[in-house]
Amino acid sequence: MMKKPAAHLVQRIPWVLVVFAAALTIPWFGDRYDTFLATQIAISALFAMSLNLLLGTTGLVSFGHVAYFGIGSYVCGILMKTYGMPFAIALPAAAAGSALGALVFGFFCVRLTKIYFAMLTLAFSQIIWAICFKWNDVTGGDQGLPDVPYPNLDWMSQIPFFGDLRIAEQFYVLTLIVVMLSLAAIRRIIGSPFGLMLTTIRENPERAASIGLNVRSYELAAFVIAGGFAGIAGALFGIFNRGVFADYVYWPKSAEVMIMTILGGIDHFWGPVVGAATLVLLNQEITSYTQYWPFVLGAILLMLLFVFPGGIVGGLTAGFARLRRKAGGGADA
């Protein structure tokens, strides 16, 4: 796409940093509950973004993405609670564990296409669920692992202003930093030659193969990277939620994160973040009126599929493009 030489002032502002900075101030300006929601949004955003590496970037419909989220939360939870390891070790270990799981499972998954791929990812995620649910000695079985400790954040208390925050708020700051770094990494990956190859595979796998691309290896690499980031999200969520439970890995959770991603829009980088924020806030609003949130979610999903297949960001960009064309008389099409 061509950029006009004199970019609009609006376009010069580094919006991502502005939003990040604004999000960082929530513990000071908002109440305890705002911080709670913001933490949830940040973690869900990372989870949805990791799924979109498969869904939007590579065109792989994974119906078992929650497996890697689950592995991450269990690895981190077990290391921190059972073995008393510090967060600085548990988080990378969670990412590595999830990536490893994704490598083993993905090796088989990428050999299949379309519906079979979706079914195999679902089968693997249910295997993980069955293990988490039944392996009492390690995962706590159906009781789960309650009381995963917060990381030691004394270092943050040394910093001026941050010392007055409660531990949950300090954890929010930590979460936000981890999520932003992860999103930046994902952005770099998508923009890299490797990421462009993934898009090529999405657009036309046969053609990608015919120009000499090893499609399966690229898909597997995407699967592993997506799994690793899902693991980071899972690790953060286990701590945030004060425990890790087998429910996290049950298959409807995979559908939930998929809805988040599609709601935001899979064709735009920030789509999953918008989707995560929308869904978390909407859930908040609606559950204060009625307990039947899944009903509303289902209705939103149907509307999305029939009315806004591009999701929120897709719909907005299409709307803006139309407005601009009207205003500019079709000067820059």
Added chain:
Amino acid sequence: MFDVSLLFGQFLGGLTTAMFLFLIASGLSLVFGVMRVLNFAHGSFYMVGAYLAWQSVQWLAPALGSFWLAVLAAAVGVALLGGLIERLLLRHIYGREELYQLLLTYGLVLILGDAAKIVWGTQQLSVSRPPILSGGIEVLDTTLPTYNLFIMLTGVAIAVAGWLVLTRSPAGRLVRAAALDREMLGALGANVGALYTGMFVVSSFLAGLSGALVTPIQSIVPGMDVEIIVEAFIVVVIGGLGSFWGTFWGSVIYGQVLSFGILILPGFSLFSVFALMAVILIVRPWGLFGQPLR
């Protein structure tokens, strides 16, 4: 180590599970085979069938044979619901990517699951066995409840009837043709749209029927929909997505793996069936009895 009657009992238990699952999975498999839609909401139809059966029993309570009427009413009710959903929603997404099909049917799972909660609440409901089938028979020192025997026979009867319809009747010929080449069939003048609606109605009928028939041996609870759909997926994957006899044998294998898995590795039978599903998808994605998709 194991005595014969215990093994035989496990075998019979597995067979009952199998025939139940066949009743459910056959509809799922038919719809996938012909329409290439993997219907997550099939489990929800099953759940609605169970609730409708309970409701009908409440209304019909004093009447003789009310159980059978209730089963029929539930199956017909779900069939109508299925037809409505096909006409209003599913019809518009046949051409679209499978992602949208999966999400649409998942949206229905959410809506129907909550709708059932709104109407029938969240407590467990149950239906008593029809008096005729309340006894049991002794086979090899094992008591087989008559109701389970009835379920097995129903499963076999549906399998044979389905097979006869598919292979011997004009309607079956159309269905098989639609599975092979939808456009061609349409070009030849067949009303493919009506055929699809019909298929979906039959599939929903089977789901509603199995949901109604399960009520005497399992309590009706929210969440039974998402639990059963995964089991039905396993069954159709083992047998082969879209293969009718594959679904039958897939159910038999699933039932036996589950019931002997409990015996050999208690606690890990859940694991073993999912592992079986994964292994089959890896080795033969089109299942033991299916054929590779073109």
